[in-house]
Amino acid sequence: MLEPDLAILGGGPAGVSLALALAHTPIRTMLFESGGLEFDAATQALYAGREAGVRYLPLDGSRLRYLGGSTNHWGGWCRPLDAIDFEKRDWVAHSGWPFGIATLKPYFKRAQGLLEAGAWVYDRADPIMGSQAPLMPVGDGGVYTSWFQFSKTRDGVLPTHFGDRYAGDLKQIPNLRVFLHANATALNLSANAASLASIDVATLTGRKIAVKPKVVVLAMGAIENARLMLASNGVATTGVGNQNGLVGRYFADHPIPRDTATLVHFAGDLPGYYFNGAQAGDAVLRATFAPTEEFKRTRKVVGSLTTVENPVEMTELDKAAIVTAALAVGADASNARAYSLGCGLELEPDPDRRLTLTAERDALGMPRLKLFNKVSDRDFQRYRDTMREFGRQLLAAGTGMIRLNYSTRGEWENALDWGDHHLGTTRMHNDPAQGVVDANSKVHDTSNLFVAGSGVFPTYSASNPTLNLIALTLRLAQHLKGVLR
Amino acid sequence: MSERSYSRRAVTIGGGIAAALGIAAIGVTVPRLFRRHYAASPYDDLFAKLIDRDAALPVGHAALEQWNGKAPTRTMLAATLRPRLERRTLAEVSNAELAQGNLREVQGWVLPESLVLLCVLAALER
Numbered sequence: 001m002l003e004p005d006l007a008i009l010g011g012g013p014a015g016v017s018l019a020l021a022l023a024h025t026p027i028r029t030m031l032f033e034s035g036g037l038e039f040d041a042a043t044q045a046l047y048a049g050r051e052a053g054v055r056y057l058p059l060d061g062s063r064l065r066y067l068g069g070s071t072n073h074w075g076g077w078c079r080p081l082d083a084i085d086f087e088k089r090d091w092v093a094h095s096g097w098p099f100g101i102a103t104l105k106p107y108f109k110r111a112q113g114l115l116e117a118g119a120w121v122y123d124r125a126d127p128i129m130g131s132q133a134p135l136m137p138v139g140d141g142g143v144y145t146s147w148f149q150f151s152k153t154r155d156g157v158l159p160t161h162f163g164d165r166y167a168g169d170l171k172q173i174p175n176l177r178v179f180l181h182a183n184a185t186a187l188n189l190s191a192n193a194a195s196l197a198s199i200d201v202a203t204l205t206g207r208k209i210a211v212k213p214k215v216v217v218l219a220m221g222a223i224e225n226a227r228l229m230l231a232s233n234g235v236a237t238t239g240v241g242n243q244n245g246l247v248g249r250y251f252a253d254h255p256i257p258r259d260t261a262t263l264v265h266f267a268g269d270l271p272g273y274y275f276n277g278a279q280a281g282d283a284v285l286r287a288t289f290a291p292t293e294e295f296k297r298t299r300k301v302v303g304s305l306t307t308v309e310n311p312v313e314m315t316e317l318d319k320a321a322i323v324t325a326a327l328a329v330g331a332d333a334s335n336a337r338a339y340s341l342g343c344g345l346e347l348e349p350d351p352d353r354r355l356t357l358t359a360e361r362d363a364l365g366m367p368r369l370k371l372f373n374k375v376s377d378r379d380f381q382r383y384r385d386t387m388r389e390f391g392r393q394l395l396a397a398g399t400g401m402i403r404l405n406y407s408t409r410g411e412w413e414n415a416l417d418w419g420d421h422h423l424g425t426t427r428m429h430n431d432p433a434q435g436v437v438d439a440n441s442k443v444h445d446t447s448n449l450f451v452a453g454s455g456v457f458p459t460y461s462a463s464n465p466t467l468n469l470i471a472l473t474l475r476l477a478q479h480l481k482g483v484l485r
Numbered sequence: 486m487s488e489r490s491y492s493r494r495a496v497t498i499g500g501g502i503a504a505a506l507g508i509a510a511i512g513v514t515v516p517r518l519f520r521r522h523y524a525a526s527p528y529d530d531l532f533a534k535l536i537d538r539d540a541a542l543p544v545g546h547a548a549l550e551q552w553n554g555k556a557p558t559r560t561m562l563a564a565t566l567r568p569r570l571e572r573r574t575l576a577e578v579s580n581a582e583l584a585q586g587n588l589r590e591v592q593g594w595v596l597p598e599s600l601v602l603l604c605v606l607a608a609l610e611r
Contacts, residue, residue: 262593320543321594327536328579328600388588391595396583403593 012069068163076159
């Protein structure tokens with residue numbers, strides 16, 4: 001029997017960040033990671049499941065199960081949540097975090113440091129990048145130029161893989177033990193179901209370990225956290241933390257439809273930072289187009305981040321439309337260039353987009369999952385409204401135009417890709433009837449069980465989650481220092 | 486009768502200037518020669534607002550195709566457009582409509598409404 005103060009289940013960005021944040025404390029921590037230091041097919045196969053509804057990635061294809069977790073295949077895209085993302089918005093069902101952005105702000109820069117994403121310049125990048133080459137003027141309206149920054153290694157190679165990067169640092173922490181190839185297979189509640197009594201851990205080679213920690217943090221990603229909670233139904237028959245049937249519901253990801261629109265820039269070629277990350281000091285930045293807070297409020301849309309993808313050829317109709325529109329507003333389009341646009345969309349929270357257990361079992365005897373995926377027509381329409389506004393303001397400014405490429409649901413679905421950003425399955429809310437965890441990421445009615453990662457996000461923003469989930473994890477670390485004092 | 490003599494240099498320069506002027510004249514004239522000529526129409530006052538009527542035609546045809554036979558008649562279009570364009574340039578009307586969000590889509594292109602209606606009228610009156 002192992003008896004640490006804290007058991008961290010999962011060695012992805014949340015688990016590794018938590019362990020690093022508690023490095024200089026007396027807290028005796030054990031981190032259990034299912035995989036090893038490299039990809040292993042048998043371990044990866046534990047992720048396999050079924051998908052239904054709107055086409056989604058295979059459940060074993062959108063994650064990686066070894067130290068570093070899904071940072072082993074991420075693109076390094078970083079952008080903080082916006083203040084409005086935390087608000088209860090009357091046009092977004094089930095919206096509202098238990099706190100505002102001010103609660104998370106103190107942790108953003110440390111999270112940025114762990115991601116090696118350079119100086120924090122998201123909100124002052126216009127003049128920095130504008131000094132390299134002029135930005136495309138987007139005019140006044142509901143869409144503005146925003147910025148991604150990128151995680152990178154010291155040599156500027158994108159991005160930071162948490163296993164490779166931090167395995168050595170984890171070894172140096174005196175009060176930390178890291179167990180590789182160690183899979184949590186059950187969360188065992190106390191008889192009165194008020195706390196977690198122990199955890200069952202197993203290896204694929206048949207070894208079994210019982211762990212009795214004072215506190216447990218689930219950091220296995222939004223899908224596996226929910227799976228383990230649902231499957232741990234020995235005391236509470238619906239699973240751990242699932243007394244209100246919320247675990248596994250509200251699953252979300254960022255839809256990434258390709259070639260959603262065509263952007264025409266009347267003045268010719270766009271600077272390179274619209275297509276690729278461009279170095280600025282120790283930061284790597286790329287421009288994106290986002291709806292303003294005011295536009296979100298007045299037009300009742302949600303987040304989206306639109307990026308310029310590739311130059312495209314113009315048809316005769318395109319050329320005619322460009323000439324006609326430019327002449328009509330008194331602009332010169334003789335050097336016009338056209339580009340395809342891609343985007344990441346925020347979905348509205350939906351309890352029916354959910355994970356459930358199936359009768360099928362994996363090699364450890366754990367029930368496999370089924371994901372039912374949904375995207376509503378309104379999710380697509382909100383993005384379309386945003387891009388239509390972008391087209392309006394560009395033409396009003398005399399700098400460009402937009403062509404919207406999709407108008408039917410079939411067209412959207414055919415173009416759909418996904419961000420591999422798993423969100424929402426253990427959502428945060430002060431009310432146990434509306435959330436799985438409270439404002440401190442503690443599972444309601446389970447005194448010593450916490451959840452880290454983007455599974456606790458009650459709304460999702462369009463920003464990529466890694467930076468934000470690490471900031472939230474650093475906040476959790478601060479809270480745990482008090483809990484385990 | 487006096488006999489004037491010209492140096493080879495002067496002849497070369499003069500010829501060059503004449504050739505340049507000729508090319509410039511062709512450059513100005515040829516597009517006009519090849520630009521489509523339109524028969525007189527009761528809507529010429531509206532078409533005069535278009536700087537490039539040729540370019541407006543494909544846009545108008547694309548809108549008609551999209552509207553699938555449900556386009557307004559020429560009379561209705563003109564009745565809609567005349568009050569808007571009377572004593573105003575197309576640029577003034579377009580910019581006002583962009584500011585107000587008075588837009589139409591033609592095969593996905595986001596355009597000011599009056600511009601689209603004018604293109605449709607041009608396509609119907611070709």
